[in-house]
Amino acid sequence: MITIKDIAEMxxxxxxxxxxxxxxxxxVSEDARKRVEQVIKDTGYVPSTNAKxxxxxxSKVIGVILPTIQTETxxxxxxxxxxxxxxxxxxxxxxxxxxxxxxxxxxxxxLKIHQVDGIVLLATNTDKKLIEAIKKLNIxxxxxxxxxxxxxxxxxxxxxxxxxxxxxxxxxxxxxxxxIGVDESDRAVGYERKRxxxxxxxxxxxxxxxxxxxxxxxxxxxxxxxxxxxxxxxNKPTATLAVTDRLAIGAMSxxxxxxFNIPTDxxxxxxxNSEMSQHLNPPLTTIDYENEKAGEEVAKQLxxxxxxxxxxxxxxxxxxxxIRESV
Amino acid sequence: MITIKDIAEMxxxxxxxxxxxxxxxxxVSEDARKRVEQVIKDTGYVPSTNAKxxxxxxSKVIGVILPTIQTETxxxxxxxxxxxxxxxxxxxxxxxxxxxxxxxxxxxxxLKIHQVDGIVLLATNTDKKLIEAIKKLNIxxxxxxxxxxxxxxxxxxxxxxxxxxxxxxxxxxxxxxxxIGVDESDRAVGYERKRxxxxxxxxxxxxxxxxxxxxxxxxxxxxxxxxxxxxxxxNKPTATLAVTDRLAIGAMSxxxxxxFNIPTDxxxxxxxNSEMSQHLNPPLTTIDYENEKAGEEVAKQLxxxxxxxxxxxxxxxxxxxxIRESV
DNA sequence: CTGTTAGCGCGTTCAG
DNA sequence: CTGAACGCGCTAACAG
Numbered sequence: 001m002i003t004i005k006d007i008a009e010m011x012x013x014x015x016x017x018x019x020x021x022x023x024x025x026x027x028v029s030e031d032a033r034k035r036v037e038q039v040i041k042d043t044g045y046v047p048s049t050n051a052k053x054x055x056x057x058x059s060k061v062i063g064v065i066l067p068t069i070q071t072e073t074x075x076x077x078x079x080x081x082x083x084x085x086x087x088x089x090x091x092x093x094x095x096x097x098x099x100x101x102x103x104x105x106x107x108x109x110x111l112k113i114h115q116v117d118g119i120v121l122l123a124t125n126t127d128k129k130l131i132e133a134i135k136k137l138n139i140x141x142x143x144x145x146x147x148x149x150x151x152x153x154x155x156x157x158x159x160x161x162x163x164x165x166x167x168x169x170x171x172x173x174x175x176x177x178x179x180i181g182v183d184e185s186d187r188a189v190g191y192e193r194k195r196x197x198x199x200x201x202x203x204x205x206x207x208x209x210x211x212x213x214x215x216x217x218x219x220x221x222x223x224x225x226x227x228x229x230x231x232x233x234x235n236k237p238t239a240t241l242a243v244t245d246r247l248a249i250g251a252m253s254x255x256x257x258x259x260f261n262i263p264t265d266x267x268x269x270x271x272x273n274s275e276m277s278q279h280l281n282p283p284l285t286t287i288d289y290e291n292e293k294a295g296e297e298v299a300k301q302l303x304x305x306x307x308x309x310x311x312x313x314x315x316x317x318x319x320x321x322x323i324r325e326s327v
Numbered sequence: 328m329i330t331i332k333d334i335a336e337m338x339x340x341x342x343x344x345x346x347x348x349x350x351x352x353x354x355v356s357e358d359a360r361k362r363v364e365q366v367i368k369d370t371g372y373v374p375s376t377n378a379k380x381x382x383x384x385x386s387k388v389i390g391v392i393l394p395t396i397q398t399e400t401x402x403x404x405x406x407x408x409x410x411x412x413x414x415x416x417x418x419x420x421x422x423x424x425x426x427x428x429x430x431x432x433x434x435x436x437x438l439k440i441h442q443v444d445g446i447v448l449l450a451t452n453t454d455k456k457l458i459e460a461i462k463k464l465n466i467x468x469x470x471x472x473x474x475x476x477x478x479x480x481x482x483x484x485x486x487x488x489x490x491x492x493x494x495x496x497x498x499x500x501x502x503x504x505x506x507i508g509v510d511e512s513d514r515a516v517g518y519e520r521k522r523x524x525x526x527x528x529x530x531x532x533x534x535x536x537x538x539x540x541x542x543x544x545x546x547x548x549x550x551x552x553x554x555x556x557x558x559x560x561x562n563k564p565t566a567t568l569a570v571t572d573r574l575a576i577g578a579m580s581x582x583x584x585x586x587f588n589i590p591t592d593x594x595x596x597x598x599x600n601s602e603m604s605q606h607l608n609p610p611l612t613t614i615d616y617e618n619e620k621a622g623e624e625v626a627k628q629l630x631x632x633x634x635x636x637x638x639x640x641x642x643x644x645x646x647x648x649x650i651r652e653s654v
Numbered sequence: 655c656t657g658t659t660a661g662c663g664c665g666t667t668c669a670g
Numbered sequence: 671c672t673g674a675a676c677g678c679g680c681t682a683a684c685a686g
Contacts, residue, residue, distance in 0.1 A: 001384075003663055014673040019665055026666095027671050046440040050386065051663035053377045054678045057328075061420070061441070069402045079397060082423045091437060092421040093388070096409045110418060113373040114388070136371075220606050253606050276603055279547050279580050330679055341657045346681060353682095354655050378679035381662045 002045050010043070011035040022047055053115055062302065063111035065095045065104060066122040071218070071246075072274050073291055074122050077144060080295025081120060088303060090117070104130055112137055118302045120144060124186055142302045144294065146188050147314065152305055154298045154315045158188045161287045161319040162196030162241070165269055168285075169239045170204055172327055174267060177201065178212035178237040180226040180247045193243045193271065212237050216247050223250025231258065238266060239327065245270035245277045245286055252280065252326075267327040283324035289317060329372050337370070338362040349374055380442055389629065390438030392422045392431060393449040398545070398573075399601050400618055401449050404471060407622025408447060415630060417444070431457055439464055445629045447471060451513055469629045471621065473515050474641065479632055481625045481642045485515045488614045488646040489523030489568070492596055495612075496566045497531055499654055501594060504528065505539035505564040507553040507574045520570045520598065539564050543574050550577025558585065565593065566654065572597035572604045572613055579607065579653075594654040610651035616644060 004022075008015045013032050020026045021036045028036075039045075053059040062085055066074045082092050093114055095107035104127075111119055119139055123146040131148055134141050143153045169177050179197050184190040194213075201208050211233035216222030223242055227250070230240060242248035248270030252262060260266050262282055270277060273288035294317045305311055331349075335342045340359050347353045348363045355363075366372075380386040389412055393401045409419050420443055422434035431454075438446055446466055450473040458475055461468050470480045496504050506524050511517040521540075528535050538560035543549030550569055554577070557567060569575035575597030579589060587593050589609055597604060600615035621644045632638055 001663090004665095005663080015664080016666080016673060017671090020672090023665075029671060032672080046436055048381070048442060048663055049440045050377045050380045050442050051678090052665080054375070054381055054663080054680090055665050057678085059377065064421075068406070069396055070399070070406060072397070075396045075402055078421075079395070079423060079425065082421065083425060091441065092423075094391075094405075094409065094419040094421050096406060096419075098406065098410060109373055113376045114418065115375060115377050220602065224606075249603075249606060253608070256608055275547065276576075279576060281580070281583055281608070328679095331681095332679075342680080343658080343682085344656060347656090350681080356655060359656080375679055378662090379681075381664090381679080382681045384662080 002043055004045075004047060007036065007039050007043065007045050011039045057115070059115040059117055060089055061091050061093050061114065061116045063093045063095055063107075063114065063116035063119045064122070065097065065107050065111070065119065067097050067099050067124050069094075069096060073145075073272065073289075076291035077122060077295040077298070080292035080297075081299050082295075083292075084296040084299035085303075088299075090303075101125070101127070105133060108133055108137060112139065118142070118306055120298055120302060123148070126187060140302060140305045142298050142305070144298055146186075150312050152301055152311065152313050152315075154294060154301060154317065155188065156289045156294070156317050157319055158192035159196040159199075161271065161289075161321075162193040162243070163200040164196075164321055165241055165271070165287060166197045166200035168321060168323070169241065169267065169269070169327060170200070170206070172239075172267065174237075174239040175206055176212070176235070176237040176239070177206070177208070178214070178230045178240040179208070180214050180216055180223060180230075180240060180242040180251060182216060182218065182243060182247075189243055197241055209233065209235055209237075211235075216250075218244060218246065220246045220250040220253070223247035223252075224254045225250070227251035227254040239263075240266060240268045242268065242270050245272040245274040245284060248284055248286070248326075249276065249280065252284075263325065263327050269327055273322055277322075278324065280326070282326050285324045285327040286322050288320045288322050290320070293317070329370055331372075331374060334363065334366050334370065334372050338366045384442070386442045386444055387416055388418050388420050388441065388443045389445045389447060390420045390422055390434075390441070390443035391447045391449070392424065392434050392438070394424050394426050394451050396421075396423060400472075400599065400616075403618035404449060404622040404625070407619035407624075408626050409622075410619075411623040411626035412630075415626075417630075428452070428454070432460060435460055435464060439466065445469070445633050447625055447629060450475070453514060467629060467632045469625050469632070471625055477639050479628055479638065479640050479642075481621060481628060481644065482515065483616045483621070483644050484646055485519035486523040486526075488598065488616075488648075489520035489570070490527040491523075491648055492568055492598070492614060493524045493527035494531075495648060495650070496568065496594065496596070496654060497527070497533070499566075499594065501564075501566040502533055503539070503562070503564040503566070504533070504535070505541070505557045505567040506535070507541050507543055507550060507557075507567060507569040507578060509543060509545065509570060509574075516570055524568055536560065536562055536564075538562075543577075545571065545573065547573045547577040547580070550574035550579075551581045552577070554578035554581040566590075567593060567595045569595065569597050572599045572601040572611060575611055575613070575653075576603065576607065579611075590652065590654050596654055600649055604649075605651065607653070609653050612651045612654040613649050615647045615649050617647070620644070
């Protein structure tokens with residue numbers, strides 16, 4: 001392996017001089033700089049970030065903890081995040097928990113020993129112990145998707161968006177609106193979106209039957225089952241709000257199976273604006289959270305907090321209601 | 328920051344002793360070990376991988392270069408890869424080119440300066456210059472998805488799978504079979520799958536009209552357009568093989584629009600077994616490449632080649648024909 | 655069984 | 671403007 005020492009010898013200067021041209025610090029004579037640069041070019045030398053990190057305490061690496069990269073939201077966020085970070089010379093160290101909650105803690109340690117300069121946590125839950133561990137770590141952190149007290153968070157407006165979506169159904173004339181959610185331990189997707197739906201219903205004096213409110217998990221089939229249950233009831237709703245596009249897709253699949261026309265027999269919407277949503281039959285009305293943009297914002301916030309000493313701030317991202325033909 | 332030195336002092340031993348218990352190397356008295364372990368536990372100390380890497384030349388990090396993580400194939404591969412790597416204490420350093428080819432070279436350097444122990448390249452093309460650069464790097468590499476001379480590769484059986492799929496259409500009675508491919512600069516998806524289709528057609532004495540063979544890019548809309556062109560021809564085919572599920576989805580979307588019934592008016596298949604494929608109407612016949620398993624295999628090969636000195640091998644993964652209702 | 659010593663590759667004073 | 675010297679945190683001989 002070629003080191004700074006080799007370059008120094010080949011250019012007939014000392015290691016410090018090489019270091020200076022590398023970091024553009026201090027004075028270096030035009031002559032020496034030229035020689036050094038030439039040698040570097042010839043040899044294809046690149047300074048070791050490890051040695052550098054050891055010295056400077058900056059690794060230029062950001063750790064990202066996420067539950068999966070197999071769904072669109074996290075992969076979009078990571079894309080945006082990576083795009084922005086790479087502009088500033090940072091790389092992403094991936095820590096995929098594969099939905100195993102206990103791995104979150106473990107990865108926190110792993111990221112620490114790799115001396116990451118910052119951590120991005122794509123959260124699904126906000127476990128107390130995890131949060132405590134994060135705070136103790138003393139590494140700048142941004143939590144994405146869930147609000148956590150005392151930490152810098154970038155979240156979506158789950159409450160308002162769900163509420164606006166509900167309002168849209170109502171404006172379209174629907175009075176009996178069902179809801180397919182997920183477990184409320186997921187505060188953002190499970191709790192907040194449901195609250196938005198319930199509040200808007202209440203604000204319009206509309207009652208909701210218990211059987212209209214179903215709970216699924218994050219996959220397509222789950223939406224299918226939820227819709228099945230919704231249709232078992234006597235007092236059938238005319239519309240259904242699903243908290244993710246995949247749940248909506250599953251629901252639509254069941255509706256088609258039982259011969260329901262969308263949106264005349266049953267209107268439906270998702271949330272998330274998945275790539276698929278616009279190609280469904282009919283195209284799905286949904287909410288776009290602009291995840292890539294959120295990822296970029298996360299990067300900016302993290303970078304900022306890294307040199308201005310950890311400010312706990314709440315950033316709430318914007319959303320867009322995407323009106324298509326399913327409602 | 329707490330270092331090995333602090334631990335040594337607190338436990339009243341030397342740094343080497345701490346190092347020994349940390350790495351389970353050499354002899355340490357039960358007594359000393361206990362003390363050290365206690366202190367480590369109390370302080371929450373974790374050794375710096377950077378310093379370790381500097382010393383041992385092993386970073387325990389694997390770099391992954393990919394064009395995007397927003398589609399299922401790469402994200403599944405990375406999931407499998409990460410799962411297997413983490414079992415051996417390795418982390419993934421992500422280098423997302425976001426489809427910008429020129430970034431591949433750049434990231435190669437980035438990974439090098441981060442002293443990654445190995446590189447996984449999810450390839451779409453096999454640019455000569457890139458391959459040369461990789462070989463010069465002198466870091467164990469596994470190329471996934473494309474065959475490259477002189478490098479360890481894990482590939483899919485694009486040719487055979489496309490051929491078997493074509494045969495399946497023929498067995499089902501189809502004689503006029505169309506094809507939606509992608510540019511042949513993508514050897515695996517563009518060239519090999521097309522070759523499989525053409526060879527099987529020829530082997531059965533079936534001719535293919537030029538207008539039946541369309542080319543798209545990697546998105547849904549592209550499949551829509553391709554199907555539109557296919558139906559413009561006079562001699563209409565009765566079946567269409569699309570080289571990705573997304574192209575098939577787009578094609579189905581167009582078929583539905585013009586009132587074609589699938590599979591009676593037009594049979595169709597994709598390749599890739601996307602999550603969506605089973606929820607389409609009708610469910611899509613496709614090829615499953617078991618990407619996560621491939622990712623795990625990649626990890627195993629890479630790990631093996633890392634201590635047995637770089638063996639250029641070709642691993643061809645298995646595939647499964649998934650028969651559903653679209654053919 | 656344990657401590658001492660010597661770097662790994664780099665950045666940063668501090669004298670020249 | 672430049673080089674010598676030191677140390678970041680750790681592991682690996684080498685003596686004890």
